[in-house]
Amino acid sequence: MPQADDSIQRALNEAKKKELREKYGAEFYVPDRDIPPEVEGRWLREIEEFERQFEYAEQITVRRYIGHPPVRPLGEIRPEELGSELRRLLDILQSNNIQVTFPDELSEAEAYRFVAEELLVQEIADIRVDGFTLNFLYNEFHPDLLQDATWAAEDFFQALFERRHQVIMDILSADASGAFPDGLREKILGFLNEVAVFLDWDAEVTHCSIDDGHASIVARVFWTGLDAATLRKNSASGSALIRLKRSETSWQIVQADIPGLTPD
Numbered sequence: 001m002p003q004a005d006d007s008i009q010r011a012l013n014e015a016k017k018k019e020l021r022e023k024y025g026a027e028f029y030v031p032d033r034d035i036p037p038e039v040e041g042r043w044l045r046e047i048e049e050f051e052r053q054f055e056y057a058e059q060i061t062v063r064r065y066i067g068h069p070p071v072r073p074l075g076e077i078r079p080e081e082l083g084s085e086l087r088r089l090l091d092i093l094q095s096n097n098i099q100v101t102f103p104d105e106l107s108e109a110e111a112y113r114f115v116a117e118e119l120l121v122q123e124i125a126d127i128r129v130d131g132f133t134l135n136f137l138y139n140e141f142h143p144d145l146l147q148d149a150t151w152a153a154e155d156f157f158q159a160l161f162e163r164r165h166q167v168i169m170d171i172l173s174a175d176a177s178g179a180f181p182d183g184l185r186e187k188i189l190g191f192l193n194e195v196a197v198f199l200d201w202d203a204e205v206t207h208c209s210i211d212d213g214h215a216s217i218v219a220r221v222f223w224t225g226l227d228a229a230t231l232r233k234n235s236a237s238g239s240a241l242i243r244l245k246r247s248e249t250s251w252q253i254v255q256a257d258i259p260g261l262t263p264d
Helices: 002-024 037-056 079-095 108-121 145-161 165-171 181-194
Strands: 059-061 098-101 123-125 134-137 195-211 214-227 233-246 251-257
Touching (some): 079 108, 145 233, 181 251, 195 233
Antiparallel strands (some): 233 251
């Protein structure tokens, strides 16, 4: 009977997903089959409650959302008090299910300034749903362009060697007509067509530079795989060059020279 109950719950979950897609435009990815169907069902009910509240929610500042706590100006806080004042604000935010993530190297003074002067004036939907946390990343307000470009290149390598075609296409740069520069799409697809499966790979970024909205990434790359035509083992290693350009919100690949990649 437990298996029958699971099948019923999974069917109910799929019906709820269909309803959420049609009503709110929600998107769902391939589910993890290890998740118990009753847990997924509870999560879907929380999603529905969130969407229901969000549809009619008032937009208010974070400061108002957390109850207008007293906030001392940074210039009035003595150095020995700064840590405790920052923790006080972060504890108030966390008690209201708001999480703030800072880069490891950020100073306490800058973290406090960010919360007091930028985060608290941000507008959010005035909703509260059990199980939901609102997350703010310092780097979304103050991007580390070098780090972001490096991550974009690493995401590209992972998508390439794991053969995740849609992720690859999303990372590549395309113009308004959908065209890719210098036959880049065909070059990458040709490479994937020549390799039946990748058995092992590694990519380590060794250098990143940025100039006027463009980034150049150099990486050490190694891969082994089976040739699609012969099923013989093949491999390549060496230096890869990835060039990217900055869009409004992300880095996108405009050039990829990788050991073993089909030449232009």
